[in-house]
Amino acid sequence: MVRKLDESLIAPLPPFRRLERTQIREILDQATSRRHDEGSEVFRSGEEADRFFLLLDGVVRVVRILPGGDQVILRHIPPGQLIGIASALGRSTYPASALAASEALTLAWPTRLWAGFVQRYEGFATETWATVGRRLDQLHDDMAAMATQAVEQRVAACVLRMVNQTGRPVEGGIEIAFPITRSNIAEMTGTTLHTVSRLLSAWEKDGVVESRRKHIVVTAPHRLVLLSGASGG
Amino acid sequence: MVRKLDESLIAPLPPFRRLERTQIREILDQATSRRHDEGSEVFRSGEEADRFFLLLDGVVRVVRILPGGDQVILRHIPPGQLIGIASALGRSTYPASALAASEALTLAWPTRLWAGFVQRYEGFATETWATVGRRLDQLHDDMAAMATQAVEQRVAACVLRMVNQTGRPVEGGIEIAFPITRSNIAEMTGTTLHTVSRLLSAWEKDGVVESRRKHIVVTAPHRLVLLSGASGG
DNA sequence: CTCCGAGTTTGTCGCCGCGCAACGTCCCGG
């Protein structure tokens, strides 16, 4: 637990954007901070949802494990967002697991503080619901894509989204800012690692992406957009 | 617009469950009621979200139309639920269209009343967020199913869900309580009407369902459960 | 340096399910 956190770290983030400095101070003083190794669990599906988190740094993967045993990656969360707010939506237990996709830093609060936050800090609630709204929206998009798009388009869209959310400029293109395997992409797009591997190879041959082990650099984003959207080449 | 609505109609519904009679009266007096013919629009994707609705009777289909032109059915809403609450989640326009799958009856309120409802009626907010939570949850399930399940399993699960949500007992089984075509099921499960037709035919031959034009009766629910879940026959 | 395992690539094969097309059937309106 870090004792004195700097307000400026979180003041510009959506949930706190509209709050006063003293209010942010109050909120911060009730938080505990935690470091998560790459691959470790922030929380686990089915556990009692006794805490909610703010992701300060790193990327968190939200995963659901099916009765059948295979897992599905529901989304990646970039820094600055709240996670584990299931309890706010009336669930007593986490509906999915959250894994640190890279080394991650979080703040955590006990769930019982949630109601107070919402009640006391006007903007907090609004911004949070807006975030939930965006997630719902994106989920709908994903569903629609899953239902109608071909595999190549889905994978292209998936890579693009991760670049948009977490991409950092690098020589020759934009890189996805956390370690990601073909398997991971397969679990996001509902296909197999084999197919993803083939697609990336083909794209690399066409000069759209470059990929090293666990790293992907997009060199021609506009080409990827074409691949994801209007099916024409 | 119907002038005097009976509180008992809506008092037991989730959003109003915890409210007092007088409060419900207040809320009702601000509502306008509307009848929707089968197939007509309750609201349209992209329109300004200036109203939210409570579905009193009938079933509403939530549809998203993709840039490509084809449409996807995101969910069916059974009576008693709120719809069009996009504005509450920070969206200024409806993210999807809502069509009456059968003749439907709704209450409508102007969006500007939302904030007041949430603030004034304690339980209203809680119950609403719980509903949103359930929708998110189900969406996650759907995603996961889409990503991992075979077509037959998805279609079986889809039929089952509609039976659970809106099924009514009928001689020889349980019937889905609103008109539904093969195309509709195809648009829900991300396949084609041809495949759905074949599946239903096969199931009918096996005595699991009976289907008339636009109507489906499930005669052996447990068999359908098998088809949807543990792939073993 | 060497070993080992995780991650990746590539090939082959087979099947599911989509596209297309034609026909059958029911319902509704004139």
Next chain:
DNA sequence: CCGGGACGTTGCGCGGCGACAAACTCGGAG
């Protein structure tokens, strides 16, 4: 009673993508 249109069924062929298999490469531990 008849016609037309929407809905449903069925057959056929092809192709994408998943299953299986085997080899390669990288990186870290000892």
